[in-house]
Amino acid sequence: MAEQDWKTSKRTFAAVSLPTLFWVVLFFLVPMAIVWLYSFGENRGLTEIEFSGTLDNYKRATEWLYLTIFGKSFAVAALVTLICLIVGFPVAMAITFASEKWRPWLLLGIMLPFWTNLLIRTYALMMLLGTQGFANKGLGALWEGTSWIKTLVGLQPLPTWEPVQLLFNNFAVVFGLVYVHLPFMVLPLYAALDRLDRSLIEASLDLGAGHFRTIMRIVVPLAAPGIIAGVMITLIPALGAYLTPDLMGGTDSQMIANVIERQFKKANDWPFGAALSFLLIYAMFILIAIQSMRKKVPEVR
Amino acid sequence: MALFARAPIAPLEYSRTLWMRLWVGAVMVFLYAPLVVLMIFSFNDSKRNVVWRGFTTKYYEKALGNDQLVEALINSLTIAALATLASLVLGTLAAVMLWRFRFPWKGAIDGTISLPIIVPEICLGVAFLMFFAAVGWPTDLIWPFNLGAITIAHITFCFPFVTMVVRSRLATFNREQEEAAKDLGASEAQVFRDVLIPHIKPALVAGALLAFTLSLDDFVITYFTSGPDTITFPVKVYSMVRFSVTPEVNAASTLLIILTVVLTFIALKAQGVKAIAETH
Numbered sequence: 001m002a003e004q005d006w007k008t009s010k011r012t013f014a015a016v017s018l019p020t021l022f023w024v025v026l027f028f029l030v031p032m033a034i035v036w037l038y039s040f041g042e043n044r045g046l047t048e049i050e051f052s053g054t055l056d057n058y059k060r061a062t063e064w065l066y067l068t069i070f071g072k073s074f075a076v077a078a079l080v081t082l083i084c085l086i087v088g089f090p091v092a093m094a095i096t097f098a099s100e101k102w103r104p105w106l107l108l109g110i111m112l113p114f115w116t117n118l119l120i121r122t123y124a125l126m127m128l129l130g131t132q133g134f135a136n137k138g139l140g141a142l143w144e145g146t147s148w149i150k151t152l153v154g155l156q157p158l159p160t161w162e163p164v165q166l167l168f169n170n171f172a173v174v175f176g177l178v179y180v181h182l183p184f185m186v187l188p189l190y191a192a193l194d195r196l197d198r199s200l201i202e203a204s205l206d207l208g209a210g211h212f213r214t215i216m217r218i219v220v221p222l223a224a225p226g227i228i229a230g231v232m233i234t235l236i237p238a239l240g241a242y243l244t245p246d247l248m249g250g251t252d253s254q255m256i257a258n259v260i261e262r263q264f265k266k267a268n269d270w271p272f273g274a275a276l277s278f279l280l281i282y283a284m285f286i287l288i289a290i291q292s293m294r295k296k297v298p299e300v301r
Numbered sequence: 302m303a304l305f306a307r308a309p310i311a312p313l314e315y316s317r318t319l320w321m322r323l324w325v326g327a328v329m330v331f332l333y334a335p336l337v338v339l340m341i342f343s344f345n346d347s348k349r350n351v352v353w354r355g356f357t358t359k360y361y362e363k364a365l366g367n368d369q370l371v372e373a374l375i376n377s378l379t380i381a382a383l384a385t386l387a388s389l390v391l392g393t394l395a396a397v398m399l400w401r402f403r404f405p406w407k408g409a410i411d412g413t414i415s416l417p418i419i420v421p422e423i424c425l426g427v428a429f430l431m432f433f434a435a436v437g438w439p440t441d442l443i444w445p446f447n448l449g450a451i452t453i454a455h456i457t458f459c460f461p462f463v464t465m466v467v468r469s470r471l472a473t474f475n476r477e478q479e480e481a482a483k484d485l486g487a488s489e490a491q492v493f494r495d496v497l498i499p500h501i502k503p504a505l506v507a508g509a510l511l512a513f514t515l516s517l518d519d520f521v522i523t524y525f526t527s528g529p530d531t532i533t534f535p536v537k538v539y540s541m542v543r544f545s546v547t548p549e550v551n552a553a554s555t556l557l558i559i560l561t562v563v564l565t566f567i568a569l570k571a572q573g574v575k576a577i578a579e580t581h
Contacts, residue, residue: 003400003401003402003403004401004402004403005402005403005404006402006403006404009489012489013398013402013404015394016394016395016397016398016401016402017394017398017402017404019390019391019394020391020394020395020398020414020460021410023391023456023457023460024413024414027432027453027454027456027457028413028416028417028457029413030432031425031428031429031431031432032420032428034428034431034432034435035424035427035428035431038431087328088328090321090324090325091324091325091328093321094321094322094324094325106325108565108569109329109332109333110332111565112561112562112565113332113333113336115510115514115518115561115564115565116336116558116561117517117518117535117554117557117558117561118518118520118535119518119520119535119538119539119542120336120339120538120554120557120558121335121336123339123538123542123550123554124335124336124338124339124554125335126542127335127338127339127342127551128334128335128338134338179331179332179335182328182331182332183332236419236421237421237422239421240421240422240423240424242422242423242521243520243521243539247542247543257421257422257423257521260423260424260427261423264427264430264525270431273427274427274431277423277424277427277428278424280421280423280424281420281421281424284419284420284421288419
């Protein structure tokens with residue numbers, strides 16, 4: 001059924017549209033516009049800021065230091081997304097093909113961490129990964145075991161176990177981001193796989209393709225829109241992540257959000273922070289534009 | 302248990318194959334082990350969180366006796382409740398507007414409404430910091446008015462999620478029901494209240510749950526919008542984690558995890574697992 005033209009019932013349209021439009025303009029567009037204006041300003045004294053229309057903030061953002069941080073943020077976000085996809089895809093498959101009785105519970109199992117407080121989950125992971133944590137103890141036990149087996153077959157035992165630094169480095173950031181974002185990936189993948197026509201998979205198997213080949217040649221191309229949605233839903237928040245690199249990263253694992261935060265708290269350079277914020281937003285827009293360009297390619301059905 | 306399957310596994314029963322089970326099991330352990338360890342160690346009678354030294358509930362007493370922590374939790378729950386209510390109203394109105402009407406600039410308005418979902422939290426946070434500084438928002442109001450700035454920020458990023466959920470539910474609405482109601486003499490408001498709202502109720506429950514948890518979860522935006530004297534639970538926990546890892550944080554976290562689980566189960570009782578799952 002077609003949509004109603006707004007002119008046919010102006011009063012109803014006003015009732016449903018004005019509150020939302022008012023809110024979006026006042027509490028979203030105006031704040032964003034302020035950031036945008038600031039990004040062309042300069043610091044004059046401690047609190048004074050002059051909107052001189054300068055491009056210096058953007059020029060400074062193209063310095064090598066900030067370019068490498070942007071590049072590193074992209075690399076980390078891309079790696080996290082890839083790991084989430086590899087880990088999450090089989091889980092989404094398992095949920096799709098689970099029995100009616102189990103499917104909702106498996107879904108709930110994925111969604112419950114998604115609803116749990118991000119900070120608490122990060123903290124829980126930090127506890128586990130610390131030098132005295134269980135992850136290190138488990139690795140230590142494995143090490144001792146290997147050492148013992150080696151002595152058993154008459155080889156030199158391994159040197160004594162030294163706890164490894166699992167926290168406050170780049171590994172911890174990637175690990176933490178995967179932990180936090182895995183549910184983001186699984187849910188859209190499941191939504192796409194659930195809509196799949198199963199007879200196509202059966203046909204492929206009947207015609208002699210193996211399971212792996214069927215998945216790569218039939219399931220993945222058909223679920224491509226869902227895979228792309230999952231990639232975007234994981235990549236975008238991972239790129240703007242603040243908490244995980246801040247708490248779990250070391251001095252060299254800062255991501256772009258941490259640099260932005262520093263401009264507003266410690267460095268007190270609001271115009272530069274505003275410029276970096278807008279560069280991050282532009283990066284998001286470019287990613288989304290790439291995605292929607294892909295959508296225009298006619299779907300093969 | 303079907304772990305030792307008696308019936309042969311059919312080709313499409315991927316979830317019954319052993320390696321799939323192991324994979325899903327490993328992922329579930331990965332997702333839940335940290336949380337379970339955190340909850341167990343909240344009962345640990347040791348200052349440092351590494352070795353088990355016996356059962357105690359003293360860290361719960363300590364957490365509940367920590368006035369700042371309790372105040373932060375009350376603040377967070379108040380903000381989440383207010384933001385959820387406002388988001389439900391705004392989100393539903395926006396969804397109805399986009400679903401029902403054709404109007405100029407529709408694509409642009411639609412895009413703008415969902416923009417807060419896409420814009421990174423950190424950018425939204427600094428935008429609110431600058432906005433409230435620019436308008437000179439007072440920071441010395443009495444409770445609960447001192448939570449105004451944070452609540453406004455939370456509504457902005459929560460309501461687009463409600464719009465999204467309600468809109469997908471509206472797509473399944475049969476307009477003939479609306480026409481029938483009007484033929485029988487119902488006014489616009491009556492149609493909205495008695496026909497449309499009952500239809501989108503599952504989406505409202507799911508949307509409310511989503512908005513509430515998003516608000517309760519938020520650290521970054523709150524970190525930038527909160528004044529010097531207003532503190533929320535994530536902000537308080539953040540400063541506690543920064544300084545030291547103590548069982549008190551574990552106790553407070555456990556309480557919040559339990560709250561999340563209880564809320565989820567209330568929503569499940571109201572709607573069933575399937576309905577909640579489908580809205581995602």
